[in-house]
Amino acid sequence: MKRIVSAFVIIVLQSTSHAFAFNDGAKEVSNYHCQGLQVSVGFESDKAHLIINHYAYILERARAASGALYSGDLLSFWDKGQQATLIYSGDRSIPCKLVAQK
Incomplete structure:
Protein backbone atom coordinates (compact mmCIF):
# COMPACT_ATOMS: atom_id res chain seq x y z
CA MET A 1 0.00 0.00 0.00
CA LYS A 2 2.84 2.39 0.86
CA ARG A 3 4.38 1.76 -2.57
CA ILE A 4 1.12 2.64 -4.29
CA VAL A 5 0.79 5.89 -2.32
CA SER A 6 4.44 6.79 -3.00
CA ALA A 7 4.02 6.12 -6.71
CA PHE A 8 0.87 8.23 -6.79
CA VAL A 9 2.63 11.16 -5.08
CA ILE A 10 5.53 10.98 -7.55
CA ILE A 11 3.16 10.92 -10.53
CA VAL A 12 1.20 13.92 -9.22
CA LEU A 13 4.37 15.92 -8.55
CA GLN A 14 5.78 15.15 -11.98
CA SER A 15 2.54 16.07 -13.73
CA THR A 16 2.38 19.47 -12.02
CA SER A 17 6.08 20.36 -12.11
CA HIS A 18 5.72 22.27 -15.39
CA ALA A 19 3.36 24.71 -13.68
CA PHE A 20 6.23 25.93 -11.51
CA ALA A 21 8.79 26.48 -14.27
CA PHE A 22 9.63 29.95 -15.49
CA ASN A 23 8.60 31.09 -18.92
CA ASP A 24 11.37 30.79 -21.54
CA GLY A 25 11.00 34.54 -22.14
CA ALA A 26 12.20 35.42 -18.64
CA LYS A 27 15.42 37.41 -19.04
CA GLU A 28 16.67 36.79 -15.53
CA GLU A 44 10.30 39.88 -18.62
CA SER A 45 9.97 43.32 -20.20
CA ASP A 46 6.36 43.80 -19.07
CA LYS A 47 5.73 40.91 -16.65
CA ALA A 48 7.13 39.24 -13.57
CA HIS A 49 6.58 35.55 -12.86
CA LEU A 50 6.67 34.91 -9.10
CA ILE A 51 6.92 31.56 -7.38
CA ILE A 52 6.10 31.61 -3.67
CA ASN A 53 5.84 28.29 -1.79
CA HIS A 54 5.19 26.42 -5.06
CA TYR A 55 2.40 28.80 -6.13
CA ALA A 56 2.94 30.70 -9.36
CA TYR A 57 1.73 34.24 -10.03
CA ILE A 58 2.00 36.35 -13.17
CA LEU A 59 2.10 40.09 -12.53
CA GLU A 60 1.85 42.88 -15.09
CA ARG A 61 4.18 45.89 -15.05
CA ALA A 62 2.55 49.03 -13.61
CA ARG A 63 3.59 52.65 -13.17
CA ALA A 64 5.95 53.37 -10.30
CA ALA A 65 7.56 56.60 -9.12
CA SER A 66 10.85 54.70 -8.77
CA GLY A 67 11.95 51.11 -9.17
CA ALA A 68 9.74 48.57 -10.89
CA LEU A 69 6.20 47.67 -9.83
CA TYR A 70 4.37 44.56 -10.99
CA SER A 71 0.70 44.07 -10.07
CA GLY A 72 -1.82 41.25 -10.19
CA ASP A 91 -2.37 47.33 1.95
CA ARG A 92 -0.23 44.72 3.71
CA SER A 93 3.42 44.43 2.81
CA GLN A 101 23.53 34.82 -6.64
CA LYS A 102 26.10 32.01 -6.33
Whole structure:
Protein backbone atom coordinates (compact mmCIF):
# COMPACT_ATOMS: atom_id res chain seq x y z
CA MET A 1 0.00 0.00 0.00
CA LYS A 2 2.84 2.39 0.86
CA ARG A 3 4.38 1.76 -2.57
CA ILE A 4 1.12 2.64 -4.29
CA VAL A 5 0.79 5.89 -2.32
CA SER A 6 4.44 6.79 -3.00
CA ALA A 7 4.02 6.12 -6.71
CA PHE A 8 0.87 8.23 -6.79
CA VAL A 9 2.63 11.16 -5.08
CA ILE A 10 5.53 10.98 -7.55
CA ILE A 11 3.16 10.92 -10.53
CA VAL A 12 1.20 13.92 -9.22
CA LEU A 13 4.37 15.92 -8.55
CA GLN A 14 5.78 15.15 -11.98
CA SER A 15 2.54 16.07 -13.73
CA THR A 16 2.38 19.47 -12.02
CA SER A 17 6.08 20.36 -12.11
CA HIS A 18 5.72 22.27 -15.39
CA ALA A 19 3.36 24.71 -13.68
CA PHE A 20 6.23 25.93 -11.51
CA ALA A 21 8.79 26.48 -14.27
CA PHE A 22 9.63 29.95 -15.49
CA ASN A 23 8.60 31.09 -18.92
CA ASP A 24 11.37 30.79 -21.54
CA GLY A 25 11.00 34.54 -22.14
CA ALA A 26 12.20 35.42 -18.64
CA LYS A 27 15.42 37.41 -19.04
CA GLU A 28 16.67 36.79 -15.53
CA VAL A 29 15.59 34.99 -12.39
CA SER A 30 16.20 36.58 -8.99
CA ASN A 31 15.65 35.10 -5.55
CA TYR A 32 14.42 37.13 -2.60
CA HIS A 33 14.07 36.44 1.11
CA CYS A 34 10.82 37.99 2.40
CA GLN A 35 10.51 37.42 6.16
CA GLY A 36 10.77 33.64 5.96
CA LEU A 37 9.33 33.29 2.46
CA GLN A 38 11.55 32.32 -0.43
CA VAL A 39 10.37 34.21 -3.51
CA SER A 40 11.74 33.51 -6.99
CA VAL A 41 11.01 36.09 -9.68
CA GLY A 42 11.50 35.71 -13.41
CA PHE A 43 11.46 39.12 -15.09
CA GLU A 44 10.30 39.88 -18.62
CA SER A 45 9.97 43.32 -20.20
CA ASP A 46 6.36 43.80 -19.07
CA LYS A 47 5.73 40.91 -16.65
CA ALA A 48 7.13 39.24 -13.57
CA HIS A 49 6.58 35.55 -12.86
CA LEU A 50 6.67 34.91 -9.10
CA ILE A 51 6.92 31.56 -7.38
CA ILE A 52 6.10 31.61 -3.67
CA ASN A 53 5.84 28.29 -1.79
CA HIS A 54 5.19 26.42 -5.06
CA TYR A 55 2.40 28.80 -6.13
CA ALA A 56 2.94 30.70 -9.36
CA TYR A 57 1.73 34.24 -10.03
CA ILE A 58 2.00 36.35 -13.17
CA LEU A 59 2.10 40.09 -12.53
CA GLU A 60 1.85 42.88 -15.09
CA ARG A 61 4.18 45.89 -15.05
CA ALA A 62 2.55 49.03 -13.61
CA ARG A 63 3.59 52.65 -13.17
CA ALA A 64 5.95 53.37 -10.30
CA ALA A 65 7.56 56.60 -9.12
CA SER A 66 10.85 54.70 -8.77
CA GLY A 67 11.95 51.11 -9.17
CA ALA A 68 9.74 48.57 -10.89
CA LEU A 69 6.20 47.67 -9.83
CA TYR A 70 4.37 44.56 -10.99
CA SER A 71 0.70 44.07 -10.07
CA GLY A 72 -1.82 41.25 -10.19
CA ASP A 73 -5.20 40.37 -8.73
CA LEU A 74 -3.86 38.95 -5.46
CA LEU A 75 -0.54 40.65 -4.93
CA SER A 76 2.01 43.16 -6.16
CA PHE A 77 5.79 43.16 -6.18
CA TRP A 78 7.98 46.27 -6.15
CA ASP A 79 11.75 46.17 -6.47
CA LYS A 80 14.61 48.62 -6.66
CA GLY A 81 18.18 47.43 -6.43
CA GLN A 82 18.72 45.05 -3.51
CA GLN A 83 15.38 45.85 -1.84
CA ALA A 84 11.86 44.73 -2.73
CA THR A 85 8.38 44.64 -1.22
CA LEU A 86 5.71 41.97 -1.56
CA ILE A 87 2.28 43.62 -1.24
CA TYR A 88 -0.87 41.60 -0.56
CA SER A 89 -4.46 42.28 0.47
CA GLY A 90 -4.08 45.74 -1.03
CA ASP A 91 -2.37 47.33 1.95
CA ARG A 92 -0.23 44.72 3.71
CA SER A 93 3.42 44.43 2.81
CA ILE A 94 6.45 42.28 3.51
CA PRO A 95 9.95 43.69 3.01
CA CYS A 96 12.25 41.56 0.87
CA LYS A 97 15.97 41.43 0.27
CA LEU A 98 17.71 40.13 -2.84
CA VAL A 99 19.64 36.92 -2.16
CA ALA A 100 23.18 36.98 -3.53
CA GLN A 101 23.53 34.82 -6.64
CA LYS A 102 26.10 32.01 -6.33
